Amino acid sequence: MANMRFPDDIPPAAFGGGGGGGSIFDMAGTSCEASGGGGDKWETLGFMDLLGIHQDLVSPLFDSFNHSPILLSPPPPPSSGELAAVFDHHHHDMLLNKLDTNNNTKQQNLHQGSLLSAVPESSEVLNNPATPNSSSISSSSDEVTANDERSKAGDHDDEYRTKKPLKPKKKNQKIQRQPRFAFITKSEIDHLDDGYRWRKYGQKAVKNSPYPRSYYRCTTVGCGVKKRVERSSDDPTTVVTTYEGQHSHPCPIMPRGTIGFAIDSSSFGSPSSFIVPQPQQLQPFVYTSPPSLNITATSSNSNHHPSFNAFFQYKPRFNDQNSSALALGDHGLLQDIVLTPTRREAREEEDQ
DNA sequence: CGGGTTTGACCCGCGC
DNA sequence: GCGCGGGTCAAACCCG
Secondary structure, three states, rough: OOOOOOOOOOOOOHHHHHOOEEEEEEEEOOOOOOOOOOOOOOOOOOHHOOOOOOHHOOOOEOOOOOOOOOOOOEEEEEOOOOEEEEEEEOOOOOEEEEEEHHHHHOOOOOHHHHOOOOOOOOOOOOOOOOOOOOOHHHHHHHHHHHHOOOHHHHHHHHHHHHOOOOOOOOOOOOOOOEEEEEEEEEEOOOOOOOOOEEEEEEEEEEOOOOOOOEEEEOOOOOOOOOOOEEEEEOOOOOOEEEEOOOOOOOOOOOOOOOOOOOOOHOOOOOOOEOOOOOOHHHOOOOOOOOHOOOOOOHHHHOOOOOOOOOEEEEEEEOOOOHHHHHHHHHHHHHHEEEOOOHHHHHHHHHOO
16 A cells, blocks of 8 residues: 555545545644643643654654654543644644533634533543553444433333344443544645544534534444534534544555654553654645644743644645545644643632 | 445433 | 433445
8 A cells, every 4th residue: 555645435424415535634743731730630732643643753852943852741641631623724723622521612713722522421431541552442332332311211111122222331421431532623624634533423514503413333343433523613614523432453545654643542641742753754645734833832821731742744634636636735834833721720720 | 255335323412 | 309411323325
């Protein structure tokens, strides 16, 4: 398989029937550090890491701009934090956020870079992302077995039973949610392709939004990673993609060594390093952000907010070759990464 | 025919 | 307890 091949077999974006072919949204160099205070436990997640790209797939942590190693030692992340990268490749904005667990934030204006959080409370995350193995995958919600609930319901509803012999679910057992990572993309393409193969398993209308939300599941056997894709109602030009879980396999279209980014999976729950590939490993199509993107939260607030020592080498790609070319020529990508505290963080700070 | 999408039905959690 | 919304299932359908 050719390196970094842009698949043309991505099914049309199933997003509301709109949007043509799938798109490639390749994050090829991301390093995030989340540090928190206030006694919160912090969760350190990385986009590609959540995608199942692990340390062994990439080179040691490296600053592609300064060509010097970066060693980050993030404090424990907040248990309920979810990271979100807000990427606007039209306006050259990149916003990194920790998703607030407060659902109210979903109404925030994405344009202002405040993070949305259509992602619900993730404090239920019980799986240690540091162990991205089959066990964590198998504990995903859709693989929870046992159930008396549904069988019980069936006892009272023969019609339902004959109609849907649904999988059992364990009563009184909270569904274990995988860590999630969401990011917002300014794109007319709904289904952003990250190199993995996804199967759409559902679509739901979103309240107060004319745009539906699509649910995808990784098609690889044994991999329970899911992702949701929805277009923001506030700003229809933005697409919110939320990943849940970690791939238990390499990216099918990204051979080893071409991965642009990963976080040492052992970093979860304990300080560790983030991994960024050496620049020479980046493939031609990978956008390399300027040094200014090597953001490190060094503001006075860094003691209270997550600091993202992050930079993105990031280039959305599209099946459409024309679009691809466009993206390639976008030198202004990610020049301005904005770190914004989430509502919750802001609230906590106010309380202090 | 196999794999992916569509879509209506259903379950569950949560807020009121 | 009830209703709502999110998430999932699976039959039907589509397509290469």
